[in-house]
Amino acid sequence: MPDLGKYAEAVLSAYAVSLILIAAIVALSVWRSRAIKRQLAEVEARVATTPARSSEKTQDA
Amino acid sequence: MSIWKYANPKQFMHSTAWLVPLFSYAAAGFIAVGLIWGFFFTPDDFRQGSTVKIIYLHVPSALMAINAWFMMLVASLIWLIRRHHVSALAARAAAPIGVVMTLIALFTGAVWGEPMWGTWWAWDPRLTSFLILFLFYLGYIALWQAIETQDVAADLTSILCLVGSVFAVLSRYAVNFWNQGLHQGTSVPVATGGRTVDDVFFVPLVISMIGFGLLFVALVLLRTRTEIRHRRLHALLARERAAQ
Numbered sequence: 100m101p102d103l104g105k106y107a108e109a110v111l112s113a114y115a116v117s118l119i120l121i122a123a124i125v126a127l128s129v130w131r132s133r134a135i136k137r138q139l140a141e142v143e144a145r146v147a148t149t150p151a152r153s154s155e156k157t158q159d160a
Numbered sequence: 161m162s163i164w165k166y167a168n169p170k171q172f173m174h175s176t177a178w179l180v181p182l183f184s185y186a187a188a189g190f191i192a193v194g195l196i197w198g199f200f201f202t203p204d205d206f207r208q209g210s211t212v213k214i215i216y217l218h219v220p221s222a223l224m225a226i227n228a229w230f231m232m233l234v235a236s237l238i239w240l241i242r243r244h245h246v247s248a249l250a251a252r253a254a255a256p257i258g259v260v261m262t263l264i265a266l267f268t269g270a271v272w273g274e275p276m277w278g279t280w281w282a283w284d285p286r287l288t289s290f291l292i293l294f295l296f297y298l299g300y301i302a303l304w305q306a307i308e309t310q311d312v313a314a315d316l317t318s319i320l321c322l323v324g325s326v327f328a329v330l331s332r333y334a335v336n337f338w339n340q341g342l343h344q345g346t347s348v349p350v351a352t353g354g355r356t357v358d359d360v361f362f363v364p365l366v367i368s369m370i371g372f373g374l375l376f377v378a379l380v381l382l383r384t385r386t387e388i389r390h391r392r393l394h395a396l397l398a399r400e401r402a403a404q
Binding site: 100101102103104105106107109110112113114116117120121123124125127128129131132135136138139142143145146149 | 256386389
């Protein structure tokens with residue numbers, strides 16, 4: 100650890116806050132990406148197995 | 161091959177899938193090297209003491225805060241002129257990253273300014289225009305959230321982005337326009353040369369700047385891909401509801 104002298108508080112707080120903010124935006128972006136990807140996969144799977152409305156009507160008729 | 165092929169969401173998703181991890185690892189490497197080198201292996205400045213170590217965060221984040229807005233401006237213009245949805249979604253994806261970069265620049269500037277200038281904040285042209293840029297970022301995000309119709313939201317946020325560009329320009333050049341205030345001019349003038357930073361500080365600074373740039377690209381790609389998926393998810397859900 101370098102000797103930061105009387106400015107230790109300023110330097111360390113700058114690094115701490117910046118790294119926390121960077122980690123937060125990265126984590127948030129990855130988390131949202133995964134959540135949306137999972138939801139989309141679920142809906143796509145559901146849509147693929149559900150017959151279209153038009154074909155349902157044809158079957159009903 | 162035209163760049164407009166990437167305006168096709170499917171093509172964009174296909175082309176960028178491998179770029180996200182590539183840029184992410186490169187960003188992590190450059191940022192780690194730049195910050196570790198800058199923090200542990202550079203000497204104190206003869207005048208600023210150890211506070212000079214803040215430069216490795218302050219300058220790259222300020223640079224990306226302004227560049228993120230310019231990227232949003234280009235994407236917004238593409239949306240307004242050519243109506244490519246991917247560009248509107250890319251602009252939307254970039255805004256939260258710009259907020260974080262602006263916040264880092266403002267915070268590190270304040271904690272650096274207090275011991276050097278004797279004040280956390282001054283209504284200096286560059287500081288003030290940076291604060292206004294930060295507020296524009298928040299307004300831009302809020303406008304996207306507030307409007308349900310995505311195309312209308314893209315139109316209005318694009319206009320807001322054009323207006324906010326004035327402050328993005330001011331943030332960079334305010335010290336040249338107004339020869340007053342506390343904030344110094346750039347120490348690393350890319351266009352004109354004649355930098356005032358010694359190599360011992362400059363090399364890790366450049367590495368850190370490259371790292372922040374790569375991080376921005378990685379996050380924009382990741383978030384744009386998420387926005388494209390989100391849009392498709394909404395379309396599928398709407399179709400499902402209509403079919404019931």
